[in-house]
Amino acid sequence: MSIYQHFRPEEKEFIDQASGIVEQVKGTYAPKLMGFLDPREQFILSSIVGKDSEVILAFFGGGDGVERKRALLYPDYYSPEEADYQIALYKIRYPKKFLTLEHRQILGTLMSLGIQREKFGDILINDESVQFVAAKEIDSYLAVNLEKIGNSSVTIEPIPLTSILVPKEQWQEETHTVSSLRLDAVLSTGLNQSRQKVQTLIKAGKVKVNFKVTENVSAECRESDVLSVRGFGRVKIISIDGKTKKDKYRLTLGMKK
Template identity: 25%
Template sequence: MDREEQLFLHRLHDLSDACFQRGIPVYTDFLNLHEQTVFLSALPEFSHVRCYLDGGYETAERKIVCFLPVYGGFEEGPDREQLPIVPVRISSSAGKFTVPSTHRDYLGAVLNLGIERGKIGDIIVGDGFAYCLCTENMSDFLMEELKSVRRNPVACTRASFADLEENQSFTVITGSIASLRMDALLALLMKCSRSRASECLAEERVFLNGKLCVSQTAVPKTGDILSVRGVGKYIFDGVLTSTKKGRQMVQLKKYD
């Protein structure tokens, strides 16, 4: 564990200790996949409190850690509506003249306001709009100050968590692989050789259900979330058919 990871864990311990000593819920900012992996690897160290990860919707990639007291009415876990996460809808007001914007465009516009990356969770992009998850203490500033994305004038309003699930869009990917193991699946998704896919695993760019995956032989299950840094995020839909030669036709949905 390097010094940066040690400092990160030290901050988590400070928050969990505050939760334990004061008997109140305490939350982190949004964590990326690597930070979540570091936290989960040290989970036994936080046995004095209850710990939950949540990003505002079921398949969120960036998540906050919720530290809750063991007693005092917090035994059932956090209610999402009570979390310090606010979904903000960013809508273009340019009508038919709206210039298509990507995830990078929305994220860049938000960060250009001076907002720290940890204050922003996932961004779900639609046609002429996007949903941006942010921490509660940053939501009013974001809604008041964000005026444009790319060349589009935008208006920001508070949304509901239900809106996030309803407005996700996917691209369906199907293909044939020799075996149902991670290097073969990555080779399909990245359109590369299995040796290059293995390098991607060794470079610690692959996460399965939010946990770092470095195993070439890991076998995903139907419904698993696969994230590859620099490539995309996918839901594994499982095996559709198998050929007589033993190849398997698989299907995944890529988050747009």
């Protein structure tokens, strides 16, 4: 059975990339560090490595509770250390009296610098501080080029990983039944919104499935999928628990505002 059958067609490129890296580690008998992966990519990579005795897989994203993490694949003789992940943590200094920074503004600015998404980890915000995680290899580039967010001047300060903010968000589990596993049906139930409202959001490009935008209202949802809706939060399909006597699907969903 092909591994592609277990995943979505649009994930084939990442599967091929990850499979190639696994084979590279086997062939060279040397460790290989990947960029920051979202939770879905971490799941796919873990599935590819499986119980392969020739390759060990570990993740680290800078601290507890972070979402995006770098993957380190290595042979059994190797003993990895935190420094092997090449992760840097930065604090953003900005005029707090006149400006409130939001996640989308910071990410948009970082991406506008022409650096790939895999070079950035989590963006962490609380009332006192704004931080972001990045790959150490772009440290000098960030120091020179990250001078503004929007119209406001900012500076970044490297700080120890021990100072990383701990995300407070937790998944709240709920049990639901849905008539089908279509994206619009699952989101309508999970968000307690009308199906028409959800379809409008999907068609407007405001919905992501596993961190990728989709406009397909009838896309079939699967176990472990993460559905993100701009302005509403996230819904995670923790498990599909069979069907009811009325032929509806019973789901355990995780909710995060």
